[in-house]
Amino acid sequence: MDIMLAIKATVAGAILGAIFQKMKLPLPAPPVFPGVVGILGVLIGSKIAELFL
Template sequence: MKEIVLSLLAGIIIGIVFKFMKLPLPAPPVLAGVVGIFGVYFGGQIAEWLKSIF
Protein backbone atom coordinates (compact mmCIF):
# COMPACT_ATOMS: atom_id res chain seq x y z
CA MET A 1 0.00 0.00 0.00
CA LYS A 2 2.92 2.32 0.74
CA GLU A 3 4.18 1.95 -2.86
CA ILE A 4 0.77 2.91 -4.23
CA VAL A 5 0.54 6.04 -2.09
CA LEU A 6 4.10 7.07 -2.95
CA SER A 7 3.46 6.46 -6.64
CA LEU A 8 0.30 8.57 -6.55
CA LEU A 9 2.11 11.36 -4.67
CA ALA A 10 4.98 11.32 -7.17
CA GLY A 11 2.51 11.50 -10.06
CA ILE A 12 0.69 14.45 -8.52
CA ILE A 13 3.96 16.33 -7.95
CA ILE A 14 5.12 15.64 -11.51
CA GLY A 15 1.74 16.79 -12.88
CA ILE A 16 1.96 20.05 -10.93
CA VAL A 17 5.55 20.70 -12.05
CA PHE A 18 4.74 20.01 -15.70
CA LYS A 19 1.71 22.34 -15.62
CA PHE A 20 3.72 25.16 -14.03
CA MET A 21 6.41 24.71 -16.68
CA LYS A 22 3.66 24.72 -19.36
CA LEU A 23 4.74 21.34 -20.69
CA PRO A 24 2.40 18.61 -21.91
CA LEU A 25 1.63 16.02 -19.27
CA PRO A 26 3.75 12.86 -19.61
CA ALA A 27 0.70 10.60 -19.46
CA PRO A 28 -1.86 9.19 -21.86
CA PRO A 29 -4.47 11.89 -22.48
CA VAL A 30 -7.43 9.51 -22.65
CA LEU A 31 -8.83 6.61 -20.68
CA ALA A 32 -7.90 4.17 -23.44
CA GLY A 33 -4.22 4.94 -22.87
CA VAL A 34 -4.51 4.27 -19.16
CA VAL A 35 -6.36 1.01 -19.82
CA GLY A 36 -3.56 0.06 -22.23
CA ILE A 37 -0.99 0.54 -19.46
CA PHE A 38 -3.00 -1.76 -17.19
CA GLY A 39 -3.18 -4.27 -20.06
CA VAL A 40 0.61 -4.31 -20.40
CA TYR A 41 0.98 -4.85 -16.65
CA PHE A 42 -1.58 -7.65 -16.50
CA GLY A 43 -0.10 -9.25 -19.60
CA GLY A 44 3.26 -9.40 -17.86
CA GLN A 45 1.64 -10.94 -14.79
CA ILE A 46 -0.10 -13.57 -16.92
CA ALA A 47 3.20 -14.39 -18.65
CA GLU A 48 4.90 -14.89 -15.28
CA TRP A 49 2.04 -17.11 -14.16
CA LEU A 50 2.24 -19.19 -17.35
CA LYS A 51 6.02 -19.54 -16.96
CA SER A 52 5.56 -20.90 -13.44
CA ILE A 53 3.07 -23.52 -14.67
CA PHE A 54 5.12 -24.80 -17.58
Protein backbone atom coordinates (compact mmCIF):
# COMPACT_ATOMS: atom_id res chain seq x y z
CA MET A 1 0.00 0.00 0.00
CA ASP A 2 1.23 3.43 -0.87
CA ILE A 3 1.73 5.29 2.44
CA MET A 4 1.33 8.72 0.81
CA LEU A 5 -2.07 7.70 -0.57
CA ALA A 6 -3.15 6.60 2.91
CA ILE A 7 -1.94 9.89 4.40
CA LYS A 8 -3.74 11.93 1.73
CA ALA A 9 -6.96 9.96 2.28
CA THR A 10 -6.72 10.50 6.04
CA VAL A 11 -6.15 14.23 5.63
CA ALA A 12 -9.01 14.52 3.14
CA GLY A 13 -11.31 12.62 5.50
CA ALA A 14 -10.34 14.84 8.44
CA ILE A 15 -11.00 18.00 6.42
CA LEU A 16 -14.36 16.69 5.25
CA GLY A 17 -15.30 15.67 8.79
CA ALA A 18 -14.44 19.16 10.06
CA ILE A 19 -16.51 20.79 7.30
CA PHE A 20 -19.53 18.58 8.04
CA GLN A 21 -19.19 19.28 11.78
CA LYS A 22 -18.87 23.04 11.23
CA MET A 23 -21.97 23.08 9.00
CA LYS A 24 -23.81 20.95 11.61
CA LEU A 25 -24.56 18.24 9.05
CA PRO A 26 -24.72 14.54 9.90
CA LEU A 27 -21.48 12.76 9.10
CA PRO A 28 -21.67 10.65 5.93
CA ALA A 29 -20.33 7.61 7.77
CA PRO A 30 -21.69 4.86 9.99
CA PRO A 31 -21.06 4.93 13.75
CA VAL A 32 -17.32 4.76 14.46
CA PHE A 33 -16.64 1.21 15.66
CA PRO A 34 -19.17 -0.63 13.49
CA GLY A 35 -18.06 1.43 10.50
CA VAL A 36 -14.39 0.59 10.96
CA VAL A 37 -15.18 -3.09 11.48
CA GLY A 38 -17.37 -3.10 8.37
CA ILE A 39 -14.66 -1.52 6.22
CA LEU A 40 -12.11 -3.95 7.63
CA GLY A 41 -14.46 -6.83 6.76
CA VAL A 42 -14.75 -5.63 3.16
CA LEU A 43 -10.96 -5.41 2.88
CA ILE A 44 -10.45 -8.89 4.35
CA GLY A 45 -13.13 -10.35 2.09
CA SER A 46 -11.55 -8.85 -1.01
CA LYS A 47 -8.12 -10.21 -0.04
CA ILE A 48 -9.54 -13.70 0.57
CA ALA A 49 -11.32 -13.62 -2.79
CA GLU A 50 -8.11 -12.44 -4.45
CA LEU A 51 -6.22 -15.45 -3.02
CA PHE A 52 -8.76 -18.18 -3.72
CA LEU A 53 -10.87 -17.05 -6.69
